[in-house]
Amino acid sequence: MEKLIREFIDKAIKFIEVLICIAILISVLLSVPNLLRYGIDIVSSSNVRSNYELLNEFLKHALLLVVGIELLEMIITKSHESVLTLILFVIARKMLVYSVGLVDILIGSISIGLIFAIIKFVINDDKLMATIDNTFSAAMTVEKIKKEFALDIPQDMSNTLGGLVYEIAKLEDVKEIKEKTKLIYGKYMYKVVSIEDNVIQRVRIEELKN
Incomplete structure (x- = not known):
């Protein structure tokens, strides 16, 4: 019964x-024409102040679309890298739109x-990632x-591990074998966290509770 409930919840979440x-995809696609209009207005305007304001709006709009695309990738892949990349673009847009002083x-x-620093020293450190959330590189022996x-x-x-x-x-x-595939063998459950080009990249190993 518990297994059926979990499967139902997983399907509902998916x-x-x-x-x-x-x-999100429809919203991004519908917003592209507005971005093009900003570009046309910048080219056709001869007023320097107006050009600056239009460029500012263009960049705001462009970064918002990028945030939407990165949000899509995060939902689909659920990788650590996609989460951090999304945060990176959100911060960049906030700096552009809302920063009013040197402190911001x-x-x-x-x-x-x-x-x-996290991407360089944490995400790429297999041992540290394994310690943090029990995920291992599939290439690890x-x-x-x-x-x-x-x-x-x-x-x-x-x-x-991948083999x-x-x-x-x-x-x-x-x-x-797909992302989120769960396999039980012995006293552990092996969950495929990420796959690229049909090759397993990361696997989470969880000890089963008695």
Whole structure:
């Protein structure tokens, strides 16, 4: 019964996400003509002050569309990188639209610097990411995971975590592996977090509760 409820909730969430994505995509597409009008007005205007104001509005509108596109990517991929990229563009737009002094610009610049630092030193650090949310690179060896994270996962089925997931999928007769695919083997659940070009990128390993 509990499994059926979880499956129903997962399907409902996916359905709502699809509706939100469609609404965002339609809104972005409908807003593109307005962006083009700003561009035409900038080219046709000879007033310097008017050009500056039009350019400011153009950039506001363009960044808002980019935020919409990045929001779409975040909903679809749910990757750490897409979340941080979305935050980055939101900060950039806020700096452009609402910054009224040096303090606002300084805070925005520091925030952007922190996001770049997180992307460089946290997102790309497999060991740190595994510690934070139990997600591992699919290319990481099973031996390394067992030694460094004390997870009792099978070592005789594949050399890498990604290969292990594929082998478990074969045993479970899972024909297609997609993002959010969950596989249970032994005392662990393996959840595919991200896939690129049909290749598993990251996997979350969670110990099952008795």
